[in-house]
Amino acid sequence: MKHILNLATALAVGLMPIAAGAQSMSPMRGEVNSFTDAFAVRVFPANPYDQKIKVEIHVYDQDFQPVDAKISPSVFQLGSQASRPVLVVVPFGGAAERKVRICTESIPFPNQQTQIRAQICGKFFGHRKS
Amino acid sequence: MTLFRTAFGAALLVACLDHAAMATTQNVIFNGTVTATCTLVVGSNGTMTVSPDLQSLSSHNSGGSAGTVTLTTTGGVSLSVDPVTTTTVPAADSTATTWTPTYSASGAHAIAETASSTALTVPGADLVSVNLAGTKSGSNRFANGNYQATVTLRCE
Numbered sequence: 001m002k003h004i005l006n007l008a009t010a011l012a013v014g015l016m017p018i019a020a021g022a023q024s025m026s027p028m029r030g031e032v033n034s035f036t037d038a039f040a041v042r043v044f045p046a047n048p049y050d051q052k053i054k055v056e057i058h059v060y061d062q063d064f065q066p067v068d069a070k071i072s073p074s075v076f077q078l079g080s081q082a083s084r085p086v087l088v089v090v091p092f093g094g095a096a097e098r099k100v101r102i103c104t105e106s107i108p109f110p111n112q113q114t115q116i117r118a119q120i121c122g123k124f125f126g127h128r129k130s
Numbered sequence: 131m132t133l134f135r136t137a138f139g140a141a142l143l144v145a146c147l148d149h150a151a152m153a154t155t156q157n158v159i160f161n162g163t164v165t166a167t168c169t170l171v172v173g174s175n176g177t178m179t180v181s182p183d184l185q186s187l188s189s190h191n192s193g194g195s196a197g198t199v200t201l202t203t204t205g206g207v208s209l210s211v212d213p214v215t216t217t218t219v220p221a222a223d224s225t226a227t228t229w230t231p232t233y234s235a236s237g238a239h240a241i242a243e244t245a246s247s248t249a250l251t252v253p254g255a256d257l258v259s260v261n262l263a264g265t266k267s268g269s270n271r272f273a274n275g276n277y278q279a280t281v282t283l284r285c286e
Contacts, residue, residue, distance in 0.1 A: 028166045028207070028286070048171050101286065113278055114176035114189060114262050116197045119212075120168055121286035 024048060025104040028122040038091045039126035045104040046083035053078055053106045057086050060101045060121075067100055090126060098126045166206040168250075168285035173198040176262060176281075184271040187227075188263035196259040199283055201235065203250050209233070210247035212282035214262065220275020227264045227272075231281040234259050250285075258283065 025045045032039040045055050055078045059069040070089040078084060092098050103121040176189040176197035189196050201209065214229035235241035238254020243261070262281050266272060 024169050024285075026165065026167060028168065048169055103284075103286075105282075107280065108172045109175050112175040113276070114178055114197060115278070115280040116172045116175055116199060116260055117280050117282040118170035118172055118199065119282050119284040119286075120170060121284060123286065 024118070024120040025102075025122055028120070030122065030124045032124065032126045033129050034092075034126060035129050037128075038089050039098075039128075040087060040089045041102060041124050043086050043088065043102055043104070043122060044083050045078065045086060045120075047078040047080060047106075049108055050080050051108070052080060053108050056105045057088065058103045058105060059088060059090060060103060062099050062101075064101070069100070090124075092126065092128050096128050100124055100126070164204055167202075167204045168207045169200075169202045170258075170283060170285055171200045171202075173200060176260060178262060178264065178277065178279075180272050185266045186263065187272050187277060188265075189261045190263060196261045197281070199258040199260060201237075201250075201256045201258050201285065203253060203255075203285065205251050205253045207285055208247050208249045209235070209241075209258070210284050210286075211245060211260065212284060214279050214281060216280040218276070218278040220273050220277070222273035222275055223277075225266060225270035227266055229279060230263045230265070232261045232263075233283065234261075 025043055027043065030041055032041060045057065047053050047055070054075070056075050057071050059067040059071065061067050067090060069091070072087045076084070088102050090098060090100050101121040101123055103119050105117055105119045107115050107117045109115065174197060177195045178187045178189050179191040179193040180187050181191050188194055211231040211233050214231055217229065219227070230245060232243050232245045234243040235256040235258045237256035238252060239250055239256050241248050260281055260283055262279055264279070
């Protein structure tokens with residue numbers, strides 16, 4: 001019984017980093033209330049590859065037009081199986097609410113004939129409260 | 131006296147049973163929330179080859195290969211490809227090319243080759259094949275040199 005418990009514990013501990021690293025971005029949905037002219041979202045891009053990759057964060061509106069948001073940091077290198085927080089501050093632009101997509105983009109294998117850019121986008125809804 | 135002992139023993143047994151019956155149970159509640167998640171892992175990029183009439187540069191042509199991506203999701207997301215905007219062509223190619231990216235998937239979701247968005251409602255893992263075809267019309271032909279294009283595969 002003790003051996004089984006030890007095995008289960010080791011398995012659980014071993015699986016934890018894999019599970020945590022197996023997301024490209026979280027959360028992918030969110031609703032934020034703000035009392036200021038902007039709302040903030042913290043997302044966590046993750047690198048599921050066994051190699052370091054360059055990650056870019058972009059913010060788009062519903063029509064995939066770029067949004068002038070503050071992204072810290074917007075471009076960075078992410079180590080294998082690693083994740084890091086990114087703060088995105090989106091202005092309301094005079095509107096009472098705003099829907100945006102926050103996208104994590106990477107080209108894991110650049111400099112080849114047909115490259116694939118993997119893009120994971122989360123949808124976020126900001127409400128301005130008076 | 132024997133009868134008294136029997137009665138007393140029986141009463142004691144019933145009393146003990148009562149105590150056992152009074153033991154209480156309490157449920158321990160566990161809650162968990164799984165939010166929408168999508169992971170894209172690019173396995174390989176694609177390769178395009180030119181057709182004998184030099185009007186098609188495609189991963190579908192003989193010798194070409196699709197790019198492969200492993201997708202894992204909880205469901206509640208959608209998959210799509212963007213129109214190709216980033217290309218590099220040889221200087222000798224000055225004519226227009228129409229680029230058409232498509233994808234198909236097998237696994238938890240069976241998706242026939244499409245260029246449209248697909249809703250992934252159920253959880254699971256898929257192998258996504260990404261294809262790209264460039265075509266020239268009229269008298270235009272692909273030129274000698276290196277071509278490069280980037281296909282964006284989006285999960286949202």
